[in-house]
Amino acid sequence: MDKKPFFVHDTAIIDAAVKIGEGTKIWHFSHISESVKIGKNCVIGQNVFIGRNVKIGNGVKIQNNVSVYEGVEIEDDVFIGPSVVFTNVINPRAFVERKTEFKPTIIKKGATLGANSTIICGHDIGAYAFIGAGSVLTKAVQDFELWYGNPATKHGMVDKEGNICK
Template identity: 60%
Template sequence: MNNKYFVHPSSYVDENVQIGEGTKIWHFSHIQTGAKIGKYCTLGQNVNIANNVIIGNYVKIQNNVSVYEGVTLEDYVFCGPSVVFTNIKDPRSKYPQAGSQFYIKTLVKEGATLGANSTIVCGITVGEYAFIGAGSVVTKDVPDFALVIGNPAKIIGWVSEAGQKLVFNEQNIAICKKTNEKYYIENGIVKKL
């Protein structure tokens, strides 16, 4: 056991894995070879981190999530329970596709929230501080600060860095109710001022 991070005795950590200080890995989880997990992350029960996955700092992954090879989670990403990632577009048991050359990259940018039971189809980018509603199926890129729901997921609004719904005035300005920070929208692009 390493004193800098915690791994529950029921979990497995393969060789050649990097785990940052303060990270906690709970019951029945598996961290596979080549995975890199940042500082102060929390991985819930029954989490699988596949080979060569990169996870930033302060990431929270709730129970029953498998993060497959080809997926990168930046700092402060939140994965709700049973979030689903994919890493190939044409899965066939008769024609298996194994190895990094077949895996399609997925990027979840800083601060994004993936709601419980959401599915993230491979090959997309989820923008900074985007919010994916529970049960949504994300099939295309999600812009920064977008709030998306449904199957397929569609933008229904915008959220602040703190996760508060943004309401834009006639000057295209919105203020976060939690932090009082200002945001500006133009042509479907939201930026923090």
Template identity: 60%
Template sequence: MTQMGEDSRFPGVLIHESSYVDDPVAIGPGTRIWHFSHVLGQVTVGANCTVGQNVVIGPRVAIGNGCRIQNNVSIYEGVTLEDDVFCGPSCVFTNVVNPRSFVSRKAEFAPTLVKKGASIGANATIVCGRTIGRYAFIAAGAVVTKDVADFALMAGVPARRIGWMSKAGMRLSSDLVCPLDGSRYELVSAQELRAT
């Protein structure tokens, strides 16, 4: 029977015995790494994160505190997740725009930044070189080809903004008041929303 256990390199971290964590890696306390995952070298994972089954992270990736990475996600070099990011099952990050198996483009990896509190739905694709704004919500199956504004609700192929989301993850109606917690928002422009 396999089980979760602590690794002496990472106090307070639980790592399933079927997973691998290379050196050097920094992992914050309270983080759990589940079955068949691999954390490559030069990766930083914050505190209180959950790394699901069959996840690959790295090399040279930074993940903030409180992130949730669901099953079957690969987070490649060049991707940065700020605090409290949710990555749904099988979502995809690319690292080059125009890959060819017979052309090495490792020097062309484009950085991708997912800002605090953003959520990426199952099977969504984030094309490299993009920034996902704070508390943005990427719908399942969407393909993000452009930068995404804070609080934007994105859906489709290619992804387009179809609305706004509150920090609490609720779709905002025309009054821009969160139905869950009553927080208020205001439009700064047609493409920019901010909390009041």
């Protein structure tokens, strides 16, 4: 039996045509939908759902209880805290089909999304930006910006390591 270059827990579900990079770990009760691409050395926590056609870069950490829906792209070295919420439709209704109206969201290299933050679709988050825990993000964020609150607003800048700049 060939040993795979990545780890998938026995309870995880991996659909067809998924590409998983070397050194990646996918933990308990996660579901990776078809045609997903996950880079090298990623950690996909417990109870994570990744929707169809999502692209995830190298070195990404997605903590427990996160759903990454179709339309979201995550670049390299992004940290996504526990229970982060992504949306992909602006005006959802259970009785209206809107799969052709997904609004793309890109989380750029090195960004951090704090625990329980909500990212409204169609708003990109810049490289090394930092979104504080519990924030509701309704606007685009530029590189190295620090945003938090409900609704989230800009509160300064951070450096590459996530330290607040004075």
